[in-house]
Each structure stands twice: as structure tokens, then as C-alpha cells.
Amino acid sequence: GAGVSQTPSNKVTEKGKYVELRCDPISGHTALYWYRQSLGQGPEFLIYFQGTGAADDSGLPNDRFFAVRPEGSVSTLKIQRTERGDSAVYLCASSSHQASTDTQYFGPGTRLTVL
């Protein structure tokens, strides 16, 4: 597709459960980012991939959060033992990481609700 896509668009789960959120970046984009947005706030950085490797995971809140990008394209954000405080919109972005422009393009997000 032309833009960043994310699935599912909505996810409702129970406290303590495991969830996986998927991101398909723009074709050819080597850089991929995950952000989290709580109600009324701006997005907050979680993790950044360059190719297959996590180049910066300083935004992951704790070890319940993990992300992978095994083939340098699709990425999955994994959350173990979900807590109610994890409820938020999880946004994925990608960029071509060229020197002339580092524009990050965002997907529509996955709204996660932990009951």
C-alpha cells in the first residue's frame, strides 16, 4: 500500500493478557518507529529500528514491552502481562532516512484498551 498500515485498528484485552500489534511500513523505508499516545497528549517515543536492529529502545517503559523487525520490513510490538495503564493508541511511523529529508510518516494507530 501507499502508506503505513497497522493492525488491528482496535484491540480490547483483559489485564494480564499478552498482545501483539503489527506495523507494515511504507515500502522501501528502512527506518521504523513505535510511539504511544495517551488521551490528550502528544505521541511519546518507544523504539526505533534501522533495518532489522533496534537502534534505540530507550522509550520502552519496562521489560513487558518488546518489539521485533526480523526481516527489516514488518514490525511487531509485543506487550506481556498487560496492565490498565497500557491503554493508549500505539502509533507506528516509517521514514526513508535520507539526509535531505527525515520525514516520519505515521500509520492510523492501534487503539489498545486493557480492561
Add this chain to the structure above:
Amino acid sequence: GIQVEQSPPDLILQEGANSTLRCNFSDSVNNLQWFHQNPWGQLINLFYIPSGTKQNGRLSATTVATERYSLLYISSSQTTDSGVYFCAVAQGGSEKLVFGKGTKLTVNP
């Protein structure tokens, strides 16, 4: 880390009015983007503008990097301009965007 402040936090306009949104940041940056988040939550790129001036239709933006601020101008506003406008920056050596809290714009018919 770098701080990003946006003003005003809320803005209500009548259709046809012009407006200026401001973004101040606390340190030098090598990436600055303006986004419009529509009522459905989609973040739409408006400008990539770490310095200089750009225009796109009724919207224009100016970043004065040496003074650490950026301005977004909206002319002849329309109801479809409603939503939240975010400024986001990244510093040299870091790829992560740091977002401000946004300006919520409401354009009334």
C-alpha cells in the same frame, strides 16, 4: 531531554479567519515536523522544516533555528482544518521525535 512547548493550547476561529501557531524548543534540532491530527486520530504530515520557510496552499511554516522556534500559519481557515496540530523535533544523533502537547484548533462555520 529537549523540551517542546506549543501555544496556544486551544484556539477557536470562525471560518475564513487566519491564525498563527507557535512551537518553542529548548535546544538545537536537526528535524522539525508539523502534523495535523484529524478527529479520527490520523497524524498527517504538514511540513518537514528544520529551518527556513515553506508554503503549501493555505498553510505555511517558518522555523528560525537560531532562535529555537517555529511558526505555522493557517490562512482562510476552513472547518476541515479543525483538529490538533503538533510540532515535533529531533536532535542531532537521535532519531526519535519529541512532540509538544499540541494546539487544539476548532474552526466554526
